[in-house]
Amino acid sequence: MGRRAKNKQDVPLPFELENKIEGKVTKKLNDRLKHEAIRAHKQREAALKQNKDSRRMQPPASPKDNERKRKRNTAPKPNKKITKPKVESEDEEEEDTPAAATILDEDAPVDGWDNAPIVSDSDGGIDSDSELESDEEAESADDNNADSSEEEFASAEDGSAAEAEIASVNEDSESDVSGSDSGSESETVTQKPLSLLSDESDEAESDDGIESYDEFDTDAEEDDDEAVTFRDMEKRSRKIDARRQMEAEMAELELETGEAVVEGERELFELPSEEQVELEKEAPLDLSQVQLRIQEIIRVLGNFAELRDETKSRNQYMSQLKRDMCYYYGYNEFLMDKLMDLFAVGEAIEFFEANEVARPVTIRTNTLKARRRDLAQSLINRGVNLDPIGKWTKVGLTIFDSQVPIGATPEYMAGHYMIQAASSFLPVVALAPQENEKVLDMSAAPGGKTTYCAALMKNTGMVVANDANREREKALVANVHRLGASNVVVCNYDGREFPKVMGGFDRVLLDAPCSGTGVISKDASVKVNKGPEDFIMLTRLQKELILSAIDSVNADSGTGGYIVYSTCSVTVDEDEAVVNYALRKRPNIKLVDTGLDFGRPGFTSFRGHSFHSSLALTRRFYPHTHNMDGFFVAKFQKLSNKVQVSEEQVVIPTGSGATTKQRKKKKGSHH
């Protein structure tokens, strides 16, 4: 069966036919596909009711076959016709045809074995293993449910690519080109299991990327040949910006068209049964198969009313999706739940995908010793390829690549810059310390933010850098000295002791210890080693620290009275919940604008918890949207010192921090 189908598909289409159907076909074809999908759906429901087991044995329905043949003739044509009129090479045709043909298969009863071989055919050479497998299995009549459903995923995946093609026909010529490529693209996608994001829309996106790079290629080469000056760099960065914007626009366009067509015309996706799930636990699936299943589930969830399997609930889909994502990305289930709650499903995937990619290395110019322009010039002379981070900072540079180790250049050793993630500029920018102020950095190591504060204050006033960890303080002191921050005093306390050690600060920066869910790309161990007990421990510590930070600030300060709370975590427990707790416990503070003009506003309500409405003033940053580590920044202003006293009397006996505070104090005096 499989062989036969393949042969049929490979036959090139007669030229006249192509001509006939060219042009206006798409709309018609679209409608017909949709119509048939619905019909197939109904039939399938009926079949399900009758006999669930029949799916395995179901013989190919002959009227369907005819339909299939007819459409096989029509479907692939339009795009081929339009995109590359006559110069079409034999290979491409072969690639295109099967891909398009699979759409039609999807209209046929979904689950029959007759489907599988065709599907594997459409996968081309890549899946030839699975083809063999399925043939063998068909012979031995030993049907394995898991296998059949895998095959379906494969088919659906190819089908989606084909649909993107059809969609693109509707569009003007440019998107057509990209669309037609996607047929062959889909095959490469199956080859690369690790790029999960490449479902139809993103595929198109990547195509655009390639195209536009081609356009710019010549320019880029020219740039490379030229001696790279700083001015030139600016020009180049502008060019890159323009390119990115264009790509974004194209991607959006593709997305829209893609989505419009995907609706409802695809084969129904089957969730694996419980036995299969059990089986998979013992013998895990291939990563690429899991990836396909994830894509399928996401598609179903995107249009649940039409694409769902009536017998399965949304929860069942979600739990399977979570299981697959845990396996695919290697998270533990607890963390996966936490993170999935934050995003819509599609965005969650983007988030996880972004966590697999390292963020670009960024450096911060130490304005105490150098200017960014000079630094950039001298680094370029050393063979470093760099660009300004963005408009929002005047001291940051992104390092694209470097011929020398960026942490060991003479400039680095002379303290002209600090290697610092772009995200950790943000809390200091929000804090905006002024000259001659007294500032506290509560958990300072390794000193990036501390020295940034010192630089903004031009070495005047005082920065108290505290960290609880002795070992990390070495790096902190080294960095403070290397960067020449002479107004810094480094001490080693538990942050919770703070208003007792020293108070009356104009500003306090609390970059709280956190689970690090925003920096998974840096430290992947977070994926597995953070459990519920860590979150309980951390959030408790954060709540105690934030109260200490608030109490350390002098509200009557002429210039300040601000507290900035930041974490490199994206979970709500460590961010909004802590801020909300502080607002509740300390009525003498209010949230103010962070002064950061980008980032997403914090949640004001989340999973049934509603937070104070001013939490919209806080800012969240995500790896997939801002290309920096996941981060959270909140800025408070302290309104008076008075309320705190009476409030503290309430807090001390009840609050969880109270006992620890007392204990720590005793310990401290003991020393």
Place this chain on the structure above:
Amino acid sequence: MRPLTDDETKVLFEKLAKYIARNIIHLIDRPDEPYCFRLQKDRVYYVSESNMRRATAIGRKNLVSLGICFGKFTKTGKFRLHITALQYLAQYAKYKVWIKPNGEMPFLYGNHVVKAHIGRVTEDIPEHQGVVIYNMADVPLGFGVSARSTVDMRKVDPTGIAVFHQADNGEYLREEDALF
């Protein structure tokens, strides 16, 4: 944290005088605000008096560093300048040596400065005097002791040592643990 004793001050100032001679006075008499030297666990820190006063609130055990560390007293009572003092030494240095780009990395890896690497040099360096080393872009790299006077340097063959290495910026990476 405590002020230096007279003996300690003498030892420290003698050492500093080798590099910045009479410019020590600029370290003490600053136009912006008064600065002072403080001893904390063998280390000598140079810090503004206002910050020093505020830092007295921090317990001795918990105070890790304040201001800029100049160096430490050895167990035998001598004073060793650390690379961290470079920013002030460079500011007030009397004798300077500029080294060519090809000599930068060898020096930053802890080697002595050979004559071939010298790009420019102050006219009247006597023998065995403290000199501050810069690269050709005037970025201070470290400091050392002149092996020969400026006049004698001219006569030495290119591989001859011109300045003995004492401290260089590379120590921030090589000796982070020992420095602090």
